[in-house]
Amino acid sequence: MCIPSPWRNDMRFERREILKEKPAAGTQLGFGRYFTDYMLTMRYDRARGWHDLAIVPNEPVGFDLASAVLHYGQGVFEGMKAFAADGGRVALFRPEENWARMQRSCARLCIPEIPIDALEEGLEQLLLLERDWIPAGEGTALYIRPAIVATRAELGVHASSEYLFFAILSPVGSYFEDARPVNLLAEDTCVRAVVGGTGEAKCLGNYAASLYAAALAQQKGFDQVLWLDADHRYVEEVGSMNIFFATKDEVMTPALVGSILPGITRKSCLELLRAEGVKTCERRISIEEVMEGISAGEIVEAFGTGTAAVITPVGRITYRGKEAVLAGGGKFTEYLLGEITGIQHGTRPDRFSWRKVFGTAH
Numbered sequence: 001m002c003i004p005s006p007w008r009n010d011m012r013f014e015r016r017e018i019l020k021e022k023p024a025a026g027t028q029l030g031f032g033r034y035f036t037d038y039m040l041t042m043r044y045d046r047a048r049g050w051h052d053l054a055i056v057p058n059e060p061v062g063f064d065l066a067s068a069v070l071h072y073g074q075g076v077f078e079g080m081k082a083f084a085a086d087g088g089r090v091a092l093f094r095p096e097e098n099w100a101r102m103q104r105s106c107a108r109l110c111i112p113e114i115p116i117d118a119l120e121e122g123l124e125q126l127l128l129l130e131r132d133w134i135p136a137g138e139g140t141a142l143y144i145r146p147a148i149v150a151t152r153a154e155l156g157v158h159a160s161s162e163y164l165f166f167a168i169l170s171p172v173g174s175y176f177e178d179a180r181p182v183n184l185l186a187e188d189t190c191v192r193a194v195v196g197g198t199g200e201a202k203c204l205g206n207y208a209a210s211l212y213a214a215a216l217a218q219q220k221g222f223d224q225v226l227w228l229d230a231d232h233r234y235v236e237e238v239g240s241m242n243i244f245f246a247t248k249d250e251v252m253t254p255a256l257v258g259s260i261l262p263g264i265t266r267k268s269c270l271e272l273l274r275a276e277g278v279k280t281c282e283r284r285i286s287i288e289e290v291m292e293g294i295s296a297g298e299i300v301e302a303f304g305t306g307t308a309a310v311i312t313p314v315g316r317i318t319y320r321g322k323e324a325v326l327a328g329g330g331k332f333t334e335y336l337l338g339e340i341t342g343i344q345h346g347t348r349p350d351r352f353s354w355r356k357v358f359g360t361a362h
């Protein structure tokens with residue numbers, strides 16, 4: 001195996017004797033089912049700080065059951081996608097935004113500041129090493145899951161003094177099983193996050209807290225929960241996607257009030273629309289306004305945005321027994337999906353330099 005250069009001299013490499021079998025071309029990849037041969041890791045302790053950046057076989061690791069993350073949920077994660085670029089190179093979409101958000105999530109969870117440069121370079125080396133795992137089919141990508149978890153084996157509610165960073169890679173197809181528009185239930189009992197809580201950090205507990213309402217909604221035949229704010233009045237987001245609504249000539253999304261995850265896809269959509277001269281607006285949007293707007297034919301499109309789901313059209317929203325039905329697509333949905341996937345795959349002009357291509361062309 002050829003180890004890509006330049007290789008950081010502080011990075012360790014542990015070879016795997018037997019490589020895994022890659023899913024055959026045309027396999028339904030699903031989401032997060034297959035994982036590549038290697039992962040990137042780094043450790044933290046008080047004495048050494050962040051150290052031991054390494055590319056090692058992706059295999060189960062031993063964990064002391066007293067590890068802080070298993071009891072108190074002190075951990076954060078990210079989600080990015082890698083795409084194949086010409087000449088054996090690899091492309092990422094706005095990776096600096098993910099690292100910056102991970103840094104902010106760490107600060108909120110009392111995790112020591114991470115050395116972004118080292119992780120960035122380490123991830124690029126890992127991706128070049130695993131380039132053959134990047135799937136080729138339409139709508140596919142190599143999903144990257146970086147995470148940091150508290151590993152100090154000690155009970156007691158306080159910030160851990162030891163951490164493990166890891167990034168694992170998974171060839172993925174589309175996030176939702178089929179491509180049909182999603183059917184949402186506006187949740188008026190449980191809440192995902194509150195202002196002052198951890199909703200704007202990508203941290204572990206947020207997702208555990210969302211499972212119960214999501215399971216009930218799925219039992220009733222809905223795909224996902226549309227989360228409202230703590231007073232069950234304003235629309236916030238959808239589990240792993242931010243939410244947008246559009247009239248004929250304006251696109252709006254809930255303002256980032258502190259309980260909403262600041263999505264990079266969300267930000268990119270707003271920037272693209274603004275560059276096209278489309279009127280956009282970030283403000284509080286009540287669920288009543290959404291239901292009435294759809295029924296009156298004023299809101300004609302709704303879609304979710306996220307790295308995993310890219311742009312996913314919303315087909316229906318149900319709130320307190322009333323259903324509002326949308327066409328499940330539209331001009332803004334199509335424009336944004338085409339533009340974002342086009343920039344990611346290098347088939348549309350990248351006027352904001354969002355696509356970061358690395359590796360040496362051959």
Ligand SMILES: *Cc1c(COP(=O)(O)O)cnc(C)c1O
Pocket residue numbers: 079202237238239240241242261262263264265266305306307308
């Ligand atoms: C990750 C995530 C999003 C989408 O963020 P992107 O940066 O666009 O991938 C939206 N909401 C929640 C709760 C998330 O965890």
